[in-house]
Amino acid sequence: MSSHNLCSHTDRLVGVIDLKAGQAVHAVRGERTCYEAVKFCNGDAAILAAHYASVGIRRLYIADLDGICHDSVSERDIERTAAEFVRNCNGQPLEILVDIGWNDSTVAEDINRIVRLNETYPSMRWIAATETMLNKESLRRLTETIAADECVLSLDYRGGILQSRQDDEPTWIETAKRLGLREIIVLDLHAVGAKSGVCTAEICHRVKKRFPHSKLFSGGGVRHSDDVDVLTTAGCDYVLVATALHPQP
Numbered sequence: 001m002s003s004h005n006l007c008s009h010t011d012r013l014v015g016v017i018d019l020k021a022g023q024a025v026h027a028v029r030g031e032r033t034c035y036e037a038v039k040f041c042n043g044d045a046a047i048l049a050a051h052y053a054s055v056g057i058r059r060l061y062i063a064d065l066d067g068i069c070h071d072s073v074s075e076r077d078i079e080r081t082a083a084e085f086v087r088n089c090n091g092q093p094l095e096i097l098v099d100i101g102w103n104d105s106t107v108a109e110d111i112n113r114i115v116r117l118n119e120t121y122p123s124m125r126w127i128a129a130t131e132t133m134l135n136k137e138s139l140r141r142l143t144e145t146i147a148a149d150e151c152v153l154s155l156d157y158r159g160g161i162l163q164s165r166q167d168d169e170p171t172w173i174e175t176a177k178r179l180g181l182r183e184i185i186v187l188d189l190h191a192v193g194a195k196s197g198v199c200t201a202e203i204c205h206r207v208k209k210r211f212p213h214s215k216l217f218s219g220g221g222v223r224h225s226d227d228v229d230v231l232t233t234a235g236c237d238y239v240l241v242a243t244a245l246h247p248q249p
Helices: 007-012 046-054 065-070 075-088 108-120 136-143 169-179 202-210 225-233
Strands: 013-020 022-028 059-064 095-099 124-129 153-158 183-188 215-219 236-242
Touching: 007 013, 007 225, 007 236, 013 046, 013 065, 013 075, 013 215, 022 046, 046 075, 059 124, 075 095, 075 108, 095 202, 108 124, 124 136, 136 153, 136 169, 153 169, 153 202, 169 202, 183 202, 202 215, 202 225, 225 236
Parallel strands: 013 059, 013 236, 059 095, 095 124, 124 153, 153 183, 183 215, 215 236
Antiparallel strands: 013 022
């Protein structure tokens, strides 16, 4: 990576891997039926995880699209990807964020497997996304099973519109604060994989003002270091990146 292409910001970057049917896939504006295998690694998520670690990334975001879209959690693929990342970080990753599409229908068996993974990978954090949860009570129920400091609220948008069935942005943030969560993700799905530049700076500024002591992540459309600077200036602590970190042909 050149300086313009993020190498000076690896301490702030989170490498993103979208898993679908066992493959690492390339995001296309959140249109998940159109996602295709990441070309440079032929869809091998372990190779992609190792690549992120090799360029200095120490935080990883795994989105299990089978869990998100079909309530079918791909535990083995998640574990294999996490294991390769940990190995290439010499056993010292800072954080692994995982979205399995948590909602009120997530079955006890899946939850028990999550807990077991946490025992193996203490750096794992579990994402509770407004896109898939029913309402703020879904977040409360998750914290009855998993410690609040291992849960991450994801505020999901499409074109700036919050994807939430019932509750609004302030309600989600205040619920997270009350329950003791420490981390929030702001993600505009319409920008993911678009290489169009970041569009969440205003939302990040608003969220950070409302929850100043949170650790704030954002991403979608990140192309280079200037985009990272835009988000960090808006109050973002860490930036989610995928395509811009992939080797170019």
